[in-house]
Amino acid sequence: MQNWSSRAVRLAIAAAAALAAGPALAHHSFAMFDMNQEKTVTGTVTDFQWTNPHTWIWLEVPTAGGAAEQWGVEGMSPNFLERRGWSKNTLARGDKVSVVIHPVKDGGKGGSFVRVTLPNGTVMDMMGGRPRPAQP
Amino acid sequence: MLLRASLVSALAAAVLSGLASASAAENQGRTWAQVAKLPDFTTGIWEIPLGPDAFKPQAQPALTPAYSARLKAYNDAKSKGGEQDNPSANCVPPGMPEIMGQPYPIEFFFGPGQVVIQQEAYQQIRHVYTDGRAHPADPDQTYNGNSIGHWEGDALVIDTVGLTPDTPLGLSYGLRHSAKMHIVERMHLTDPDTLQVTTTIDDPEALAQPWTTTRTFKRHRDWTISEYVCEQNNRNLVDANGRAGIVLAPPPKDQ
Numbered sequence: 180m181q182n183w184s185s186r187a188v189r190l191a192i193a194a195a196a197a198l199a200a201g202p203a204l205a206h207h208s209f210a211m212f213d214m215n216q217e218k219t220v221t222g223t224v225t226d227f228q229w230t231n232p233h234t235w236i237w238l239e240v241p242t243a244g245g246a247a248e249q250w251g252v253e254g255m256s257p258n259f260l261e262r263r264g265w266s267k268n269t270l271a272r273g274d275k276v277s278v279v280i281h282p283v284k285d286g287g288k289g290g291s292f293v294r295v296t297l298p299n300g301t302v303m304d305m306m307g308g309r310p311r312p313a314q315p
Numbered sequence: 316m317l318l319r320a321s322l323v324s325a326l327a328a329a330v331l332s333g334l335a336s337a338s339a340a341e342n343q344g345r346t347w348a349q350v351a352k353l354p355d356f357t358t359g360i361w362e363i364p365l366g367p368d369a370f371k372p373q374a375q376p377a378l379t380p381a382y383s384a385r386l387k388a389y390n391d392a393k394s395k396g397g398e399q400d401n402p403s404a405n406c407v408p409p410g411m412p413e414i415m416g417q418p419y420p421i422e423f424f425f426g427p428g429q430v431v432i433q434q435e436a437y438q439q440i441r442h443v444y445t446d447g448r449a450h451p452a453d454p455d456q457t458y459n460g461n462s463i464g465h466w467e468g469d470a471l472v473i474d475t476v477g478l479t480p481d482t483p484l485g486l487s488y489g490l491r492h493s494a495k496m497h498i499v500e501r502m503h504l505t506d507p508d509t510l511q512v513t514t515t516i517d518d519p520e521a522l523a524q525p526w527t528t529t530r531t532f533k534r535h536r537d538w539t540i541s542e543y544v545c546e547q548n549n550r551n552l553v554d555a556n557g558r559a560g561i562v563l564a565p566p567p568k569d570q
Contacts, residue, residue: 206403206404206436206545206551207401207403207404207551207553207559208399208401208404208553208559210399210559211399211559211560211561225565225568226565226566226568228548228566230547230548231542231543231544231545231547231548231549232406232543232545232547232548232549232551233548233549233550233551235548235550235566237565237566249565251550251563251565253550253551253561256419256543257541258419258435258541258542258543259418259419261541262538283561283563287561287563288563289561289563306365
């Protein structure tokens with residue numbers, strides 16, 4: 180669909196935010212995220228906020244002790260995503276999903292969205308969806 | 316005879332092309348009939364494609380010594396984990412020139428004596444008066460400034476002054492321009508679906524010489540502008556000391 184990978188786009192937006200390289204300054208700096216680290220969070224969607232300036236995926240994540248943690252994942256805006264294969268119905272409460280994030284640096288339970296694996300196996304990133312990868 | 320005929324036809328062509336460009340130059344879009352003959356910027360909406368060139372560094376500006384020192388101080392502080400100054404994290408629009416370089420589309424509206432440019436990001440509007448008026452003698456300082464425009468053939472040339480120094484120059488969040496910034500944009504179609512915007516920024520306090528960059532927009536004929544209310548659910552912030560933050564409190568369950 181897009182020749183340019185979402186990772187490259189994300190890094191470019193982050194670079195533009197961090198270095199203000201050229202023509203674009205993003206809505207916020209990425210200073211609070213560890214853009215060099217990826218973490219996978221697996222849980223149940225408790226809310227999918229299809230809102231500006233960012234979408235938010237809220238997850239209830241079970242812990243080893245049997246309790247649950249709330250995680251929040253900041254994604255691109257609905258405006259950006261709706262033009263790239265997403266809708267407000269891409270995620271629904273109760274969905275069991277895995278979300279890859281750049282975690283916040285301070286150890287909080289949140290991060291910047293990288294990609295999500297939906298219950299049907301489709302992997303969505305900010306540039307759109309891909310079918311489930313072939314299982315080995 | 317042949318030579319003479321070709322000379323005559325060459326002369327005629329020169330006269331005709333001269334007339335054509337003169338007549339195009341005369342169309343400033345001040346009546347609806349004239350507006351109808353302007354280049355088509357208004358079908359569909361425009362976005363800077365997210366290709367490898369979208370956010371690539373362009374020609375870097377030559378800063379004055381005072382502004383070089385400001386940028387160095389900011390970068391030094393940032394490298395020590397200090398300031399992450401970014402007012403737009405609080406939903407304050409970035410103003411000109413950065414509002415023209417967002418990862419969101421823009422849309423043009425033409426009317427007699429006026430061009431309106433809507434930016435989806437931050438729901439900003441630029442009014443460009445093409446009715447021949449001059450800038451106010453002492454304009455207020457605003458985010459998008461005071462803009463007047465005219466057509467040079469197929470190119471829309473926009474001249475903007477009256478810009479608040481609270482917004483970035485475009486090089487870095489940590490470097491703002493002065494109130495003397497003056498921007499000239501030249502916009503023209505390089506093909507039916509490509510709009511090239513060449514922006515020259517002059518700022519006698521910040522820049523040692525004018526700084527020119529180019530942005531290329533692609534037309535999307537079937538897209539429409541969407542709502543962008545930044546305050547709807549903004550969980551990013553920058554505090555009074557310029558530190559970036561994020562609000563991770565989950566929304567109420569019944570929302």
